[in-house]
Amino acid sequence: MYIVTAKEMYDLDRYAMDEIGLDGRLLMENAGRAVADQIESELSLSDGILVLIGKGNNGGDGFVIARTLLQRGYDVTAVQMVPSSKIEGDAAYHRKLLLSMGYSFVQYDGQESLEKLCDQNSIIVDAMLGIGVKGEIRSPYREAIQTVNASPTHTISVDLPSGVPADEGVEVNQAVKADRTVVIQYPKLSAYFQYTATFYGEWKTVDIGLPAPSQHKRSFYGKAQVQSTFPTRNSFSHKGKHGKGLVIGGASTMPGSVGLTSRAALRGGAGLLTLATVPSVIQALASSTLEATYISLQDLNGYILDVKGLDLSYDGIAIGMGMGRHEEAVQVLQKVLQKASCPVVIDADGLYALEKDTSILDDRDGPSILTPHPGEMAHLLGVSIPELLSKPFAYTRSFAEKHHVFIVLKGAFTIITNPEGEQWVTDTGNPGLAKGGSGDALSGILLAYIMQDQTIGDALCNGTWIHGYTAELLTAERHSEHDLLANDIIEGLAQTYRTLSL
Ligand SMILES: NC(=O)C1=CN([C@@H]2O[C@H](COP(=O)(O)OP(=O)(O)OC[C@H]3O[C@@H](n4cnc5c(N)ncnc54)[C@H](O)[C@@H]3O)[C@@H](O)[C@H]2O)[C@@H](O)CC1
Ligand SMILES: [K+]
CATH class of the missing domain: 3.40.1190.20 (Ribokinase)
Known part of the structure; x- marks a missing residue:
């Protein structure tokens, strides 16, 4: 199993799209569905699921997860963390798909209401920030991470716990402490790294159809x-x-x-x-x-x-x-x-x-x-x-x-x-x-x-x-x-x- 940096993951993504011709929207569909399958293995139909959706493609995965679980009959509340105008590209496509299927989401409106949602649901799906995180965590994620961490509700992060960087040498100032993380395709360096590994909780990778890196740099030996x-x-x-x-x-x-x-x-x-x-x-x-x-x-x-x-x-x-x-x-x-x-x-x-x-x-x-x-x-x-x-x-x-x-x-x-x-x-x-x-x-x-x-x-x-x-x-x-x-x-x-x- 390869272990990748953020750059290596983006390079693979680009290669898959530009050279192989895999559509980014398809990769996001694969990612969201694969994560939904993993989450579903822990659920019963009566469980309430709260999906927190960020601005980038990690949030895009969140839209797919929410739609997939709604289609399967689960009680899902999707919370979009930023205004709709800020959501672009593949994530915007999957946001639209969710709405076109007749489902809806709620707009994040502060810590207090998020606190209530966290307490009302049995599972929090953290799709706020992925490998694109940079620098000190800003609002609204800063407050949302605090709220998620203060809640006893079981938290499953998508790709990485929001706020944890993919790479080494980056200080973690604030991040979700996940109970479980479903890692997309390849584990990132931070999963094997003393200061960040504990944020992941137990983790597992899911295959979304990306090719293997052309050159071996790092891998897990089991x-x-x-x-x-x-x-x-x-x-x-x-x-x-x-x-x-x-x-x-x-x-x-x-x-x-x-x-x-x-x-x-x-x-x-x-x-x-x-x-x-x-x-x-x-x-x-x-x-x-x-x-x-x-x-x-x-x-x-x-x-x-x-x-x-x-x-x-x-x-x-x-x-x-x-x-x-x-x-x-x-x-x-x-x-x-x-x-x-x-x-x-x-x-x-x-x-x-x-x-x-x-x-x-x-x-x-x-x-x-x-x-x-x-x-x-x-x-x-x-x-x-x-x-x-x-x-x-x-x-x-x-x-x-x-x-x-x-x-x-x-x-x-x-x-x-x-x-x-x-x-x-x-x-x-x-x-x-x-x-x-x-x-x-x-x-x-x-x-x-x-x-x-x-x-x-x-x-x-x-x-x-x-x-x-x-x-x-x-x-x-x-x-x-x-x-x-x-x-x-x-x-x-x-x-x-x-x-x-x-
Ligand atoms: N092959 C791939 O690379 C794939 C990636 N996917 C998902 O896409 C993610 C990467 O997507 P993105 O590159 O959009 O990155 P993110 O989803 O991590 O989002 C980055 C955005 O978050 C905001 N942000 C970054 N740092 C911040 C900070 N410190 N405080 C507040 N806001 C901050 C910025 O607006 C930035 O544009 C992956 O983690 C994965 O979940 C999947 O959809 C499928 C394929
Ligand atoms: K995340």
């Missing part, structure tokens, strides 16, 4: 994509086929994180796994992580001093977990990135070391994969966390394109970006993952997947999706978000694979 791209292991598989992975990290005070990464890589399906770390970490882990092999690195005060002589001919490497923020960590990372030609996952203290000099990414032979949380990404970019979170898609894309890297920006919506700037969003997971160690487990899963038979982009999407889905499965059954630990996720992978028949 269960169907995981099931169609996840590699199978056939009966002739041998351990070498599934990848020889190397984990580099750990310090005497932080043995756990590389342990989690290694075990997650093994449970994730890595064929062979080697952990290169300081001697004390090997002592701490050797008896619990039996399937791994170990390489002892030179240490200084419990930290990795050097990777001199370390063979880097693996199928994939993960570096940085629990490595520490000592001075030598920077050289350790640099040497690995320069010498290794395989894909390298850089996480945690590896990202901290990278901040000192991001140019080391630029002339690598193999792919680099960065797995930051917003704090780490903000540091790499040299911006504040709120600034990053106001435009997470744009910021990560510019960094990925500039340094030619893959980025997995972790969050409630994880954004995966490839070096060409294409993006995918996964939405699995829950607050149970907001704990130390869950990032280490994710790095291990990603390391395992990038060594399997799938593209790196799919491997990263599959890994983040499965990591989050496992948390959801576990908290639905034997765990809660309070007690869930990274190790539970690793052990829970078995259940995910079996549930999904992977």
Whole structure:
């Protein structure tokens, strides 16, 4: 499922009309009918429906919704928010159609009467503002949004909750807090965006017959994509086929994180796994992580001093977990990135070391994969966390394109970006993952997947999706978000694979 900006949606609309010859009035009919079908699934004939109709094409959809539900026998009150003279184009056509069929609407005449209408009806359909919203919300929408939000009546928004912009980087000053949103054709960026997603309530898309964008820029990555791209292991598989992975990290005070990464890589399906770390970490882990092999690195005060002589001919490497923020960590990372030609996952203290000099990414032979949380990404970019979170898609894309890297920006919506700037969003997971160690487990899963038979982009999407889905499965059954630990996720992978028949 594609995710679009307002401009991309308008471009598609124009293409459909100018190149394909789809009439705009037909698209509006399709949109209104599809939304009406969705709304109808929640209705009984005795329900009163209030449709709030704005000036633009979102309002045009509203006219179609009102007419369709009236024709089907529902008790509909349509309120036109602006004077008739202001309604133009396709919306004016559908306004006329409503009247020609013998139905009528009422003209908005202030907050007080709207309040009454909201209370008298069982459902409010918000078709006031769509993707054309710009700047501070003006009258009469400002007051109408306040009234809708103050009313307990169930609210369904059309395309977007009125006042919510389609794009990132735009502040929401006032918007409808919808219970549900019926999104037209493709979800807009703001549906996947921390500050605006909550306005949508539960949402669903409806197809109105628009073509797919000609170029893939962004899309949602869900269960169907995981099931169609996840590699199978056939009966002739041998351990070498599934990848020889190397984990580099750990310090005497932080043995756990590389342990989690290694075990997650093994449970994730890595064929062979080697952990290169300081001697004390090997002592701490050797008896619990039996399937791994170990390489002892030179240490200084419990930290990795050097990777001199370390063979880097693996199928994939993960570096940085629990490595520490000592001075030598920077050289350790640099040497690995320069010498290794395989894909390298850089996480945690590896990202901290990278901040000192991001140019080391630029002339690598193999792919680099960065797995930051917003704090780490903000540091790499040299911006504040709120600034990053106001435009997470744009910021990560510019960094990925500039340094030619893959980025997995972790969050409630994880954004995966490839070096060409294409993006995918996964939405699995829950607050149970907001704990130390869950990032280490994710790095291990990603390391395992990038060594399997799938593209790196799919491997990263599959890994983040499965990591989050496992948390959801576990908290639905034997765990809660309070007690869930990274190790539970690793052990829970078995259940995910079996549930999904992977
Ligand atoms: N492919 C498409 O693009 C389609 C779009 N459709 C609908 O059309 C909508 C987009 O239509 P429009 O471009 O007319 O945009 P809107 O319906 O969002 O309306 C924009 C108008 O609202 C007013 N407005 C904007 N910002 C405001 C503010 N801050 N305060 C007060 N008034 C403000 C302005 O008068 C502006 O002209 C979509 O969201 C969707 O619902 C559908 O009808 C079918 C196809
Ligand atoms: K709307």
